[in-house]
Amino acid sequence: MFYFILNRLAQALLVMAVVSAISFSLFNFVGDPVNNMVGQDATREQRIEIRQQLGLDDPILVQYQRFMLNVAQGDFGLSYRIKQPVSQLILERLPATLELVFASAIIAVFIGIVLGVFTGIRRYSWVSKIIMSVSLIGVSLPTFIIGIGLIYLFAVYLRWLPSSGRAGVIEVGGWKTSLLTVDGWRSIILPAITLSLFQLTMILRLVRAEMLEVMRSDYIKFARARGLANRAIHFGHALRNTLVPVITIIGLNIGGLIAYSVITETVFQWPGTGLMFIQAVDFVDVPIMAAYLIFVALLFVVINLIVDILYFVVDPRIRRGGS
Amino acid sequence: MSNLLEINNLSVDFPSRRGQVAAVNKVSIEVAKGEVLGLVGESGAGKSTVGNSIINLLEPPGYISGGEIIFDGARIDQLSNEEMRKIRGAKIGTIFQDPQTSLNPLMTIGKQLSETLIETLKISGSSAREKAIELLDSVGIPEPEARLDAYPHQFSGGMRQRVVIALALAGDPDLIIADEPTTALDVSIQKQILDLIKSLCKQRNLGVIIVTHDIGVIAEIADRVAVMYNGQLVEQGKVTQVLQKPKHEYTKSLISAVPSGDQKLHRFTVVDYIDGSGEKVTLENVSDHWLSKNKSSETHNTAVSVKNLSIEFSIRQALFRKNRISLKAVDDVSIEIQTGESFGLVGESGSGKSTLARLIAGLYTPKSGDINIFGHNVLQKTQKTKTSLIRRKMQMIFQDPYSSLNSRMTVEDIISEPIRFHRSTENSSETSEVVRDLISFVGMPTTSLKKYPHEFSGGQRQRISIARALASRPEILICDEPTSALDVSVQANILNLLKDLQEELSLTMLFISHDLPVIRQMCDRVAVMQNGKICEISQTDELFDNPEHEYSKHLLGLMPRMDLFRL
Numbered sequence: 001m002f003y004f005i006l007n008r009l010a011q012a013l014l015v016m017a018v019v020s021a022i023s024f025s026l027f028n029f030v031g032d033p034v035n036n037m038v039g040q041d042a043t044r045e046q047r048i049e050i051r052q053q054l055g056l057d058d059p060i061l062v063q064y065q066r067f068m069l070n071v072a073q074g075d076f077g078l079s080y081r082i083k084q085p086v087s088q089l090i091l092e093r094l095p096a097t098l099e100l101v102f103a104s105a106i107i108a109v110f111i112g113i114v115l116g117v118f119t120g121i122r123r124y125s126w127v128s129k130i131i132m133s134v135s136l137i138g139v140s141l142p143t144f145i146i147g148i149g150l151i152y153l154f155a156v157y158l159r160w161l162p163s164s165g166r167a168g169v170i171e172v173g174g175w176k177t178s179l180l181t182v183d184g185w186r187s188i189i190l191p192a193i194t195l196s197l198f199q200l201t202m203i204l205r206l207v208r209a210e211m212l213e214v215m216r217s218d219y220i221k222f223a224r225a226r227g228l229a230n231r232a233i234h235f236g237h238a239l240r241n242t243l244v245p246v247i248t249i250i251g252l253n254i255g256g257l258i259a260y261s262v263i264t265e266t267v268f269q270w271p272g273t274g275l276m277f278i279q280a281v282d283f284v285d286v287p288i289m290a291a292y293l294i295f296v297a298l299l300f301v302v303i304n305l306i307v308d309i310l311y312f313v314v315d316p317r318i319r320r321g322g323s
Numbered sequence: 324m325s326n327l328l329e330i331n332n333l334s335v336d337f338p339s340r341r342g343q344v345a346a347v348n349k350v351s352i353e354v355a356k357g358e359v360l361g362l363v364g365e366s367g368a369g370k371s372t373v374g375n376s377i378i379n380l381l382e383p384p385g386y387i388s389g390g391e392i393i394f395d396g397a398r399i400d401q402l403s404n405e406e407m408r409k410i411r412g413a414k415i416g417t418i419f420q421d422p423q424t425s426l427n428p429l430m431t432i433g434k435q436l437s438e439t440l441i442e443t444l445k446i447s448g449s450s451a452r453e454k455a456i457e458l459l460d461s462v463g464i465p466e467p468e469a470r471l472d473a474y475p476h477q478f479s480g481g482m483r484q485r486v487v488i489a490l491a492l493a494g495d496p497d498l499i500i501a502d503e504p505t506t507a508l509d510v511s512i513q514k515q516i517l518d519l520i521k522s523l524c525k526q527r528n529l530g531v532i533i534v535t536h537d538i539g540v541i542a543e544i545a546d547r548v549a550v551m552y553n554g555q556l557v558e559q560g561k562v563t564q565v566l567q568k569p570k571h572e573y574t575k576s577l578i579s580a581v582p583s584g585d586q587k588l589h590r591f592t593v594v595d596y597i598d599g600s601g602e603k604v605t606l607e608n609v610s611d612h613w614l615s616k617n618k619s620s621e622t623h624n625t626a627v628s629v630k631n632l633s634i635e636f637s638i639r640q641a642l643f644r645k646n647r648i649s650l651k652a653v654d655d656v657s658i659e660i661q662t663g664e665s666f667g668l669v670g671e672s673g674s675g676k677s678t679l680a681r682l683i684a685g686l687y688t689p690k691s692g693d694i695n696i697f698g699h700n701v702l703q704k705t706q707k708t709k710t711s712l713i714r715r716k717m718q719m720i721f722q723d724p725y726s727s728l729n730s731r732m733t734v735e736d737i738i739s740e741p742i743r744f745h746r747s748t749e750n751s752s753e754t755s756e757v758v759r760d761l762i763s764f765v766g767m768p769t770t771s772l773k774k775y776p777h778e779f780s781g782g783q784r785q786r787i788s789i790a791r792a793l794a795s796r797p798e799i800l801i802c803d804e805p806t807s808a809l810d811v812s813v814q815a816n817i818l819n820l821l822k823d824l825q826e827e828l829s830l831t832m833l834f835i836s837h838d839l840p841v842i843r844q845m846c847d848r849v850a851v852m853q854n855g856k857i858c859e860i861s862q863t864d865e866l867f868d869n870p871e872h873e874y875s876k877h878l879l880g881l882m883p884r885m886d887l888f889r890l
Contacts, residue, residue: 218424224380225419226439226490227412236438237427316474317428 008308012301019297023290024067028060076291081283086291090273095176096166097265097272101257103179103188104196108257109250112200113239116207121234123212131204138201143260147194147267154190162187164269191268195261199253206249210242217241243314251307255300325396326353327530328377328498333390333400335372335381346372346385348554354498354530359521361545361562362534365577365810366781369554370534374500376400377532378415379407395497413443416491418520420503422483426475432459432486433471436493443494458489463519480672481512488519498530499523505540509671510837510881517544536810538581542566550574580811582818582840590822591815591844613748613757614764614796614828623697626799626831627660627683632692634682652678653689654855660799662697665825665832667846667863669839669878675855676835680801683833684719696799715745718792722804724784728776734787735772738762741794761790765820782813789820799831800824807838818845839882843867851875 034050051057055066070077076086115135119128138146155163168183169176178184214220215238223233262274269275273292280288311318335347347369354360364370375381377392379402392400399410411417419425427435436455440446446454452471459467462485475483484504491499501520505513521544524531533545541548541562548566549559550573558571569575582591633656635649652675660666668676681687683694685701694701696717701710721727728737738758748754759769765786776784785805792800802821806814818841825832834845842849843863850860851874859872870876 218419218421219427221380222417222419222425222487222490223427224408225378225411225417227408227410227443227494228439229408229442232438232442237430240429241427315429317476 005305005309008305012305015301016294016297020068020071020294021064023293024064026286026290026293027063027067071294076294077287079280079285079288081280081285086287089276089288090291090295092176093271093273093276096178096270097258097261097274099177099179100188100191100195100261100264100270100272101254103192104194104199104257105250105254107192108196108199108203108253112203113207113246116204117211117234117239119204120208120211120215120238132208135201135204138197139205141197143194143198143263144267146197147191147264150190150194151267161190163190166271191264191270194267195257195264198260199250199257202253203246203250207242207246210245211238214238214241240314244311247307247310247314251303251310255296255303258296258299325355326393327356327395328354328532329393330373330377331391331393333373333376333392334388335369335376335385336388337385343388345388345554347376349390350551350554350556351390352549352556352559354532356497356530357525357528358547359524359531359533359545361541361548362532362551363536363538363541363548363577364551365536365812367553368551370536370551371502373551374417374502374532374534377500378411378417379404380411412439412496413494414496415498415500416494416496418484418487418491418499418501418504421507422480422487423507425487426483426490428475431472431474432478433473436471436490439490439493454493455489458492459486461523462486462489462492463515464489480508481515484508484512484516485519488516488523492523492527496529498532500532500534502534503536504533506535506537510878511671513540514543514881520544538566538578538811550577577812580815582811582815582838582844591818612760613753614760614793622662624662625659625695626662626664626697627658627833628693628695628698629659629679629683630657630693630695632656632679632682632689632694634678634687634689651855653682655692656852656855656857658850658857658860660831660833662798662831663829664848665834665846667842667849668833668835668852669837669842669849670852671837671878673854674852676852677803678855679852680719680803680833680835684717684801685714715795716797717799717801718795718797719801719803720785720788720792720805723808724781724788725808727788728784728791730776732775733772734762734774734776737776737787738772738790738794741791745795747796758794761793762787764793764824765790766816780813781809782817785809785813785817786820789817789824793824793828797830799833801833801835803835804837805834806841807836814841821845839867839878851878 034047034054034056055063058066074087076090078084079086079089082089115131119131122128151163154161162183165187166178166184167187168181168185169178170180170184171177172180178188220233220238223237228237258274261270261272262277264270265272265274266278273295276288277292279285280292330350330352332349332351333347334345334349337344337346350369350373352360352362352373362370362373372381372385376385376387377394377399379400381387387400390400391398394410394414399407402410426432433452433455436458437448437451440451440454441448444451444454455471456467459470464470464482464485470478475486478486488504499520504520505516508516517540520531520533523529533540535541545562547560548562550557550565550571552573558565558569558574565574566578569578580591632653633651634653635651637647637649654675656675656679658666668679670676678687682689683696689702696713699706699709699713701713703710732740735755735758738761739754742748742754742757748757758772762769762772767783767786767790771779771783771787776787779787788805800821805821806817809817821832822845824830832845834842836842836845846863848860849863849866851858851866851872853874858874859866859870861871866875867879870879
């Protein structure tokens with residue numbers, strides 16, 4: 001187990017090194033930052049001065065080394081546009097994104113597994129058939145259309161929920177949360193549902209397929225032959241055996257949630273890192289783009305590591321050599 | 324005598340698109356307490372369906388279309404699901420074939436036992452634990468208390484089947500249905516498990532139904548036997564009577580198809596009662612045929628020579644070398660196979676016999692040692708082209724005919740692939756001619772070429788595998804348990820086919836099996852393997868009459884009791 005985790009950590013470091021090299025190369029290939037920072041009428045001297053301040057005249061390797069050293073200390077430089085430290089900007093925006101992702105992950109995992117188990121067990125009931133047909137919509141409609149549709153229905157037509165923004169934010173120990181107020185809840189519902197819908201249907205279909213597979217297996221038949229109750233068979237035996245592939249997909253998809261949150265945050269004007277990234281792209285704000293890239297990669301790597309460790313918890317067969 | 328279970332005129336139907344299929348047709352059997360009834364038949368005979376319909380666990384869409392099942396004086400075939408559930412486990416216990424798959428891999432066996440005990444006996448968690456220890460002890464699992472927290476994969480196959488038996492006994496049932504309880508196990512373990520079932524039956528005064536395709540198992544354990552063929556009961560009676568004086572033609576042929584370990588016969592007795600046992604077409608002038616045109620110009624007396632061959636598999640990886648554990652699957656093995664000889668390799672599962680075959684076939688790379696084929700060292704990296712030419716002379720036939728054929732290719736494509744790959748014909752019309760010859764050579768109609776593997780039975784698929792192997796024009800054929808997935812009657816056909824092919828094409832054969840009678844019939848010389856090492860190599864008759872090594876004696880002692888039905 002120790003060997004395994006060490007092995008995975010080494011792989012993770014390699015991935016992070018490659019990603020940081022790519023994000024560093026953004027500085028050199030995506031436009032001239034000086035042009036974006038100074039106005040049209042800046043003098044030649046002013047430009048040279050800024051170039052020197054930013055260290056853009058140093059050799060590439062020196063710049064890369066400096067970049068890596070700073071990144072390792074959590075310093076991603078100043079935003080070209082807002083002139084504030086990027087790390088501080090990300091930290092300010094991060095709670096909004098994480099809360100949104102968290103809420104939609106809970107919706108996707110919980111409803112996805114429950115409906116997946118149901119449709120897997122009651123394969124031929126008409127309720128299952130309806131669920132499966134509706135789930136096709138979740139897979140096939142793009143996120144922004146679902147978002148706009150939900151806004152039209154609940155915010156414009158029914159006027160039950162706010163259409164955009166993040167309301168009711170209060171600060172608890174340095175973390176700005178919107179999950180502790182009614183307004184905050186009202187404003188997170190629509191974006192969270194929008195973001196979760198695709199993942200929910202993926203999980204639903206996967207759990208259903210795995211359930212169908214597991215229910216055919218010999219140990220389920222043997223469990224029935226021992227007279228166990230249906231509930232024990234379905235949840236005690238079958239569900240847990242579906243979990244290994246499901247965990248893999250959920251892990252990958254939580255990374256996907258963060259990536260997709262760019263679109264959802266734009267549709268709902270949700271003040272998270274995704275929205276910040278889109279704005280940064282508009283202004284060619286390279287430090288923010290680079291930092292966002294590294295940040296997303298880090299999330300993926302960490303989630304994958306957690307997934308690998310979860311395998312050990314769920315499946316005793318992988319715990320070779322243990323106990 | 325009042326019977327524990329009585330089945331009268333039971334019929335089970337499976338509706339399909341082509342109308343009703345009667346899997347079981349008016350079968351009547353009964354079982355008394357303390358009695359073992361053997362239900363024997365080949366695959367598709369409907370014997371497992373009888374077992375499943377007793378506990379109402381028929382695979383949908385199958386249903387009971389007629390007859391009655393009376394258990395302990397009451398009809399149980401019309402109970403609701405919930406009422407039936409209370410009988411399962413508590414009154415009727417079931418043991419399934421494969422202990423690898425019948426236990427939940429993610430749950431400790433202690434938990435699976437207590438769960439069943441709590442459900443069937445309505446007892447508390449702590450007393451369930453005590454009872455679980457007691458049960459494990461009674462089925463012969465050492466240190467039961469410590470083993471409770473182990474997962475199924477931490478047990479060997481035989482131990483796992485003991486756990487399954489403990490689970491089946493948990494609800495203190497009166498009747499046990501054992502569906503092929505030893506088919507997935509080694510012979511030595513098979514005997515232990517059968518003895519265990521037998522003694523539990525006498526101790527607890529249980530009724531036992533053993534469903535099996537293996538006459539040897541019946542001879543070993545059953546008091547009475549019922550023979551099924553094609554959904555119908557053809558004969559039933561006391562074991563000694565049925566096995567020694569079978570009345571029905573089918574029973575007779577079934578018994579005669581069991582290979583004998585006592586003496587060597589020229590051919591296996593063929594069962595003509597079986598559908599689809601196609602006759603092999605003998606090619607005229609085989610020596611002029613395409614199949615024989617690739618013989619080596621140089622002749623070697625030794626086809627395969629293996630010296631000090633070893634291979635290890637890592638079973639635990641670790642950062643530090645001292646913590647790593649590896650298993651020596653083949654350990655310093657040396658054998659020589661003469662050209663034209665049929666060489667047997669026998670041993671229990673895990674003895675390394677399949678690994679050795681795969682090493683010779685070049686599917687694994689050994690850690691050390693030498694392999695010479697027709698005098699050419701195939702492990703030398705410098706002569707790659709020569710090596711691949713030599714390798715082509717060697718083909719393998721695998722155990723499982725279901726997974727060894729690509730299900731998305733037609734039979735024609737499967738057989739012609741090696742021909743096209745090696746470009747061993749002039750043009751495509753010659754290829755298709757050769758493929759037609761090959762398929763009739765192995766006893767299948769040429770109409771089967773356009774079909775896909777799933778349309779064939781296990782025996783027919785194995786014939787296709789053989790045709791595919793022949794398509795490379797091999798001189799050495801490696802057969803890895805080629806018939807252990809097949810019924811006895813089909814087995815006889817396939818083995819006869821292999822014998823004929825060997826004679827007609829003068830092939831060298833490496834034949835791997837755990838089945839001693841089969842080895843006796845097929846091989847000139849035999850090597851006995853245990854734990855990766857060769858114990859003994861001798862002439863086949865020598866081995867069977869005077870085994871030298873202790874382990875060979877042990878293996879021979881486990882052969883099914885033929886005396887019962889060969890007077």
